[in-house]
Amino acid sequence: MGTLQQFIKQTQIIMDEQFNIHFSGLNIPSRLKKAMLYSLEAGGKRIRPLLLLATYQAFDSELERVFSTATALELIHTYSLIHDDLPAMDDDDYRRGKLTNHKAFDEATAILAGDALLTHSFYLIANDNHLTADEKVRIISLLSETSGPKGMVAGQILDIDAENKTIDVNQLEKIHVLKTGELIKFAVKAGAILGGATENQLKDLESFAYHLGLLFQIQDDILDVIGDDKKLGKAAGSDEDLNKSTYPKLLGLEAAMALRNEHADTAKESLRKTKANTKLLEEIVDYFNARDH
Amino acid sequence: MGTLQQFIKQTQIIMDEQFNIHFSGLNIPSRLKKAMLYSLEAGGKRIRPLLLLATYQAFDSELERVFSTATALELIHTYSLIHDDLPAMDDDDYRRGKLTNHKAFDEATAILAGDALLTHSFYLIANDNHLTADEKVRIISLLSETSGPKGMVAGQILDIDAENKTIDVNQLEKIHVLKTGELIKFAVKAGAILGGATENQLKDLESFAYHLGLLFQIQDDILDVIGDDKKLGKAAGSDEDLNKSTYPKLLGLEAAMALRNEHADTAKESLRKTKANTKLLEEIVDYFNARDH
Numbered sequence: 001m002g003t004l005q006q007f008i009k010q011t012q013i014i015m016d017e018q019f020n021i022h023f024s025g026l027n028i029p030s031r032l033k034k035a036m037l038y039s040l041e042a043g044g045k046r047i048r049p050l051l052l053l054a055t056y057q058a059f060d061s062e063l064e065r066v067f068s069t070a071t072a073l074e075l076i077h078t079y080s081l082i083h084d085d086l087p088a089m090d091d092d093d094y095r096r097g098k099l100t101n102h103k104a105f106d107e108a109t110a111i112l113a114g115d116a117l118l119t120h121s122f123y124l125i126a127n128d129n130h131l132t133a134d135e136k137v138r139i140i141s142l143l144s145e146t147s148g149p150k151g152m153v154a155g156q157i158l159d160i161d162a163e164n165k166t167i168d169v170n171q172l173e174k175i176h177v178l179k180t181g182e183l184i185k186f187a188v189k190a191g192a193i194l195g196g197a198t199e200n201q202l203k204d205l206e207s208f209a210y211h212l213g214l215l216f217q218i219q220d221d222i223l224d225v226i227g228d229d230k231k232l233g234k235a236a237g238s239d240e241d242l243n244k245s246t247y248p249k250l251l252g253l254e255a256a257m258a259l260r261n262e263h264a265d266t267a268k269e270s271l272r273k274t275k276a277n278t279k280l281l282e283e284i285v286d287y288f289n290a291r292d293h
Numbered sequence: 294m295g296t297l298q299q300f301i302k303q304t305q306i307i308m309d310e311q312f313n314i315h316f317s318g319l320n321i322p323s324r325l326k327k328a329m330l331y332s333l334e335a336g337g338k339r340i341r342p343l344l345l346l347a348t349y350q351a352f353d354s355e356l357e358r359v360f361s362t363a364t365a366l367e368l369i370h371t372y373s374l375i376h377d378d379l380p381a382m383d384d385d386d387y388r389r390g391k392l393t394n395h396k397a398f399d400e401a402t403a404i405l406a407g408d409a410l411l412t413h414s415f416y417l418i419a420n421d422n423h424l425t426a427d428e429k430v431r432i433i434s435l436l437s438e439t440s441g442p443k444g445m446v447a448g449q450i451l452d453i454d455a456e457n458k459t460i461d462v463n464q465l466e467k468i469h470v471l472k473t474g475e476l477i478k479f480a481v482k483a484g485a486i487l488g489g490a491t492e493n494q495l496k497d498l499e500s501f502a503y504h505l506g507l508l509f510q511i512q513d514d515i516l517d518v519i520g521d522d523k524k525l526g527k528a529a530g531s532d533e534d535l536n537k538s539t540y541p542k543l544l545g546l547e548a549a550m551a552l553r554n555e556h557a558d559t560a561k562e563s564l565r566k567t568k569a570n571t572k573l574l575e576e577i578v579d580y581f582n583a584r585d586h
């Protein structure tokens with residue numbers, strides 16, 4: 001498969017193809033379709049599909065088996081960004097350097113585009129020709145659990161509750177484990193399940209996903225302090241403006257960096273325990289740890 | 294099973310029990326849970342679960358096989374009401390005589406409660422012990438299709454587009470077929486599929502659902518003109534205020550009533566063709582046709 005950079009590029013190409021396959025023939029009101037595709041195609045790094053594909057290929061090479069699942073995951077992630085940016089939530093005008101969905105369209109359209117992306121993600125999995133019915137049910141159960149009221153949505157409500165409040169680092173960790181960690185867990189577990197991982201390997205990979213998710217979020221917080229506006233596609237310091245608790249704020253910048261590195265080490269240790277072909281996943285740990293946007 | 298009135302009462306009891314079963318043990322942030330249950334328990338007539346159960350029992354008596362599907366359907370319907378009432382959408386303060394979700398809580402909570410209900414509906418079906426994996430996949434596919442961008446969400450975006458515009462009766466019909474008709478179609482088709490209906494029976498029942506959905510909506514519009522505020526739980530004439538197109542406005546009250554009765558006749562005719570035990574469904578046609586709230 002080659003290096004991580006090739007795999008990242010390949011994942012982006014696969015996702016673009018998948019959006020084309022699943023949306024070009026979709027006969028729906030044009031404004032709805034435009035709004036859905038606007039945010040899907042705003043790009044981003046496709047980190048969740050990347051993780052899913054990279055975990056799958058640690059066990060099996062028939063990558064096209066997980067294309068629909070990876071697409072569904074990116075639809076869910078995109079819906080969550082659209083709703084998160086709404087005036088009633090984080091009230092953001094820009095995302096990845098582009099107008100947010102409700103600014104490019106309007107609030108009603110953004111709410112409905114999010115609802116449509118969320119709902120359609122389950123349609124994609126249910127209608128995937130590469131998976132058995134048992135696999136589909138297991139993946140749908142996992143996706144609805146990690147993205148629903150026990151998972152990502154719980155994280156979002158706790159995140160809102162924490163605004164303008166003093167919280168400690170344990171509460172901050174809980175928010176991130178739910179808000180971003182659950183979908184990262186889904187990416188890794190779905191890839192492993194469909195790739196045929198054993199129960200023990202699944203446990204180690206869940207630990208990997210847990211630490212990877214936290215290091216990702218800590219780095220996000222660090223970049224908000226030291227990052228470059230242009231690379232970030234949003235203003236550095238915007239968390240500060242919202243009076244949000246962050247790791248650098250609670251721990252100091254150096255301690256936050258040390259904690260991030262600890263999570264990276266533990267994530268790699270969990271990978272080694274699986275004895276699977278996890279070279280690419282190890283590179284992803286380093287990539288997340290060193291990213292600058 | 295007895296008369297329709299008993300069946301309606303029984304459906305309401307079943308739904309309350311199901312909400313209790315699925316939510317009492319659900320360990321999620323309390324404000325999220327309260328907001329989800331607030332709108333679920335605002336009651337309403339449970340028309341969609343009623344239709345699903347009534348269609349199922351035209352073919353099979355083991356009703357508990359469809360309890361989770363009926364619950365998932367009511368979760369989806371409830372999420373759609375919460376999002377539809379938001380300030381950016383219909384901006385309603387009251388629903389069924391109670392404060393709407395964003396008025397009882399706040400906008401962010403209402404958006405997330407809707408997202409959570411939508412997502413959790415798929416979790417319920419995926420984790421239903423009464424259905425086979427094949428049945429679950431078929432039901433999830435149908436639910437995501439009828440409630441997603443090709444179905445209900447398409448209807449909502451067309452409905453918003455039509456505000457303050459002159460549309461004709463064909464456009465009005467298209468909006469209603471999508472916005473309310475698709476979930477009614479799901480109720481009927483899911484009941485029939487899980488009950489073991491043949492392909493021909495499914496076709497006739499889809500026609501039944503189509504006409505039943507339209508008669509339901511026309512009667513809704515009629516009640517908005519001639520209804521009693523107290524029984525409706527909202528102000529009669531509120532569609533007029535929003536400058537929405539309605540059947541009485543486009544056709545006149547008498548012609549709207551005649552059209553409603555025509556749909557009732559065609560719905561019953563479709564039922565008879567199935568040669569199944571559809572007595573209860575016929576009573577539902579009369580009940581919808583004569584309802585006063």
